[in-house]
Amino acid sequence: MTSTDKRDRTAEIAAAADAVVSGTGLVTVDAGRTGRRIDFVPSAPSGGWSPEVRGDTLLVELGASPTRESARRAAITAGARLRDGDAVTVSAPPELTGPIIDGLITGSPPGAAVTLLVDRPQLPAALRGQLAADVARLARLLVSAPANLLTPGVAAGWAARIAENAGLTCTVRGPDEVRAQGFGALAAIGGGSADGPYLVTLDHLPEAGAPEVVLVGKGITFDSGGLSLKSPAAMQSMRLDVAGAVTVLAVMAALRRAGCSIPVRAVLPFAENLPGPGAARPGDIVTAWNGTEIQILDTDFEGRVILADALALAADSAPRLLVDLATLTYQAEIALGPEIAAVLARDDDAAAEFLAAGSRAGEPLWRLPYDERYLHQVRTPSGVRNHPLHDSGRAITAALFLGEFVPRTVPWVHCDMTGPAWSGNASIDGATGFGARTLLELLARA
Structure with a gap:
């Protein structure tokens, strides 16, 4: 990757972001x-x-x-x-x-x-x-960016730049603040990277009061598996693991242009999952922002760990609807194939609202059961574990893990878009921008 490539990529993302806003x-x-x-x-x-x-x-x-x-x-x-x-x-x-x-x-x-x-x-x-195409393009460019160009710090920088241009209020917590403010789950997963973890909060129309809708996106800028190292082949496309967070970022950039009249918040955790000196170890126990203990049995099950802190913070404002978007489990793709995203929810009305938005957007979604019969695979005597110790049903147990960080009083939808987030092999810019159109439709009708 030459410096010219880097400048061209940066300029392309900047132009796409400006196009979304203007x-x-x-x-x-x-x-x-x-x-x-x-x-x-x-x-x-x-x-x-x-x-x-x-x-x-x-x-x-x-x-x-x-x-x-x-x-x-x-x-x-x-x-x-x-x-x-x-x-x-x-x-x-x-x-x-x-x-x-x-x-x-x-x-x-x-x-x-x-x-x-x-x-x-x-x-x-x-x-x-036109707006949908512009938003999806920005999401594709950010997801496809090489991980050495879109580090957690750079991703947080893009969020701040986009927020300024799009009229959003932006708060960026850097590595020191993440640790000091009790986001122990995000700090643990980001601890193996020299870049460190970042937690970004964006608000559209904050003067209107508490957010009605909160969006959360998984922002692993590169996933090596940490100390539970992936195989070389499985690592090749892992820049796509930031798709949830940057897709939410692209949608937030569009809300003023879309005429969105409700207050919307985004909570975006960014981290790089590497086996560096500060990396989490299998068996480590960390404390999430809401006080829940998490036993990290497998550091390659990192997405749900960073989402734990983000969801806890997002739910704290008691929104009417909370949605998270994530490339979370390969088993969602096993169940539904490479073009359909899985939707899991405790609340039927929230699920119906999200699925209807997907139908209007022309993005294929299918609801899987949020079945608490498997909850024992997630819970421990003192909290939760990030690995269910079972080989099957992992799209469900991942959602059950996340649900431990969202109070039952908050209507919440989890969208696992592992399959449709990327198309083609790892050597091309294969990001699809999946999810952007659904979120735009959701907020247009919210």
Whole structure:
């Protein structure tokens, strides 16, 4: 990695963050018409969404019963046909305008300045699609950034920079404050890295009072497994373990532009899980911010440990809804495959609200049982342990562990997006931005 690469990555993230806040990305959306068109039609697709050129029109068949997800996927394919300087009119079913504009922007070639024009009644939906594409792009760039460029301290710095530009109130606790203020779980996992752990709190509309919705994201900037070291192959893609936190950060950056009128808080724990001199050992017992003892039996089960402190702090404000987003367990991917995220919740109404947001966003989610019959695998006589000592049901026991840090009076949803957070091998920028669109929809209706 050369210094030029580093500057280019940094500039790209900065431009994407500015685009989320201001809506001034390379692809612009407006009302109007021009000679060239892209027509999306709900008919049986021929050739798997291969766009067909008919004169000055690019025809894209969506299938007989297109969904928001399938429409966005088709538009991503069509977006690859756009070129720098293009100005095209987009014709689409009104209910699919947002995801189609989102897909066209997402699929457009990097660096291409393009204008997408729609009929004026469809402009509000088109602008929402543009915002979703901008937010997902920022999330993808942050997740895909090499771990030597996105350390915990750098991630906290991006949060502070974005907060200033987006009108958010930001509090950054550095390594010393994390330890001094009793965040023993986060301090333990971050102790093996020279960079140390950081805990970031962001507030949208803090003057409106206590937050109605609090978002928490897992922010492991690199996961080696700590002293419970992963295999070399399993480590290759572990920069993706920051996906939950930076996806939440990207969404927070968009709230002012989205016109979100409710107070929203984000709690983002950042740490690097390395086997350094201060690393946690298997068998160590640490105390979380809410006073609960955690026995760390496996340092590669680190995500739930840092989330324990973050969830305890998030729940302390007694929000109407608490949501955490995390690449937490491989067993969620085993259960649901690589494209569907797992949702676990104690509260049926909270789960239904989150699943409905995912449906509107076109992001596939599936609810798994939050079944307390396995709670004995998590609890110890004096607290909890981070490893269930069983090989099966680990997506459930991970959620049960987290639930020990969220009072039952707080409606809470846990989203394990291990599978859909990344697509492709470890050598490419494979982050998908999954979860960003669902959170935007959730806050738009909250």
